[in-house]
Amino acid sequence: MSARAAARVEITHEVGLHARPSVKFTKLAKTFAADVEMALAPEGPWFDAKSIVKVMAAKAPKGTILHLRASGEGAESAVNALVALVERDFDEAAEGEAHVRTA
């Protein structure tokens, strides 16, 4: 399989990609067989979206545009699911206003 998918999404959660959201984000990423990577800029650096150590190290605050890409089985579902989670403010706020554009 050489499925590939990519998207970007704005973090609208109040304190950014902090501890609780990072736990949810990486847990969700790990449910997919595809390799999933994230970056804070389109040119990278890219890192493993399944590693909470790496995701937290990005220290992404509110307003960051998160770039996601995946390759392998279920790549598109993985990217879509992660974008949806960020859009829903990680299910922590009553309402979110994420803006997404699929690349």
Add this chain to the structure above:
Amino acid sequence: MSGPLRLTGTPASGGYAEGPIFCLEGGAVSYVAKGSGAAEAEALRAAIEAASEQLAALAAASTGEAADMLEFQLAMLTDDSLSGTAFDAIDAGVPADEAWSDALVEQIEGYEAAEDEYFRARAADLRDIRQQVLDALTSAGDRIAPPGAILFGEDIAPTRFLATDWSAGGGIALSKGSSASHVAMLARSRGVPMVVGLGPVPTDFQGSALLDAEHGSILLGDASEGADLFRASAEAFAARRRAAEDHLRKPAMTTDGTPVRVLVNIADPADVDGIDITTCDGVGLMRTEFLFGKELPDEETQYRAYRKVLEWAVGKPVTIRTIDAGGDKPVPGFTVEESNPFLGLRGIRLSLARPDVFRVQIRALLRAAMHGNLKVMFPMIAVPEEYARAAALFAQEARNLADTGEPHSIPPLGIMVEVPSVAIAPELFSDAAFFSIGSNDLSQYVMAAARDNTAVAALNSVTTPAVLRLIASVAEFGTRHAISVSLCGDAGGDPAAIPHLLEAGLRDLSVAPAQLALAKVAISGVRL
């Protein structure tokens, strides 16, 4: 055993404990190197696994914030990226404890250098993770504090707190530590007495101690002298706490069964973090001056602050007061220098004089109104035209937001009753959705006694007949015209003033969070 030793520090969680001392750092076992790289790697793997199992067990037995923290620590600990550099170092001949410690130091320093306060605070979690694995490597974590012990040392990890059985009492006494730490928050929520900042402490002390976390001290050693007094204080404290907690959990009601709504005054969105929303009826006054500290805040900063409090209140009313700068609250770049600032360009007068600044706040409020039960009030209203002009600005900005498709809604708009002209002739202001009596300013203007002048402080009292008569007439006007009337000054939380305010007809009081329990106790003693 030498004579008793008394150390003083800062209370981080109130209460009293009497029991054996358990030294946190005492009895530390140093790591014995295993000899081969393979054995070192195996020792680290086993220690990480042991620490993970312990964390998982703790997480399963925890709820809320503690469970979130433990789950985060567990996710970090079980991520191979965390230990990768440690195993590399072991391959290069470094012993397991040093390799692990070095790998974590790198992570800890990364978080300590973060700009964002939230990410900076995660350094404590990483230190905790480091310690748990080191304890597992040396079996130091196997030392269990006896029931009712006072944990004594430099600092304490949150996991150590959570792994301790507090059902038999006990407490925490630290030479360092902080009352803002995660452990201090946990201690307050569990009612575990805790004192921090005791300074250098003996690390090998054995015996029992008396911990007074109401005032912040610990007495080590033979305490026969002060034990009776200590126990009497402890009992009195426990009785006060039980009475206050009983009232805090119950809706406020007078002796004859008249319900009274008690809301809180907050000055900063962070204030709500320490308040249980189920113990109050909402926010009666959210000040917005804090946003205007150093520079004028942008719309997004304000919107986030308002939204945070609205979401916290889960549908209960939140009354936000538009910027009340001037008077004793100058804001650089906004307020003006005046010879008599309390009678000058302050509150709504200043906002209307600077519509550029006011419109930014209005837009943030209109957008935030989508996230809860928002009410907005204007300070220092003296004539009806001021209310009309402010309300018109809300309508205009709502149209502007509608044009750009931004979600928003116009909240009920009310006024502060603090200038005597409003209290004397409330019928001129019947367009307002609600009244909120600012008792501090109302009494200073009625009594002509400045709030910030101690020489006339005795005159500045809400319980003088003139002020009480005005409050009663505003309350009566509100009842007749179905305009809700609340009070949000310091008097609302003053047990001596509360009976007078209820007799004057008020049924909505907004008080400082620290006064919530006391105000409810005072209300319960009033017979109307």
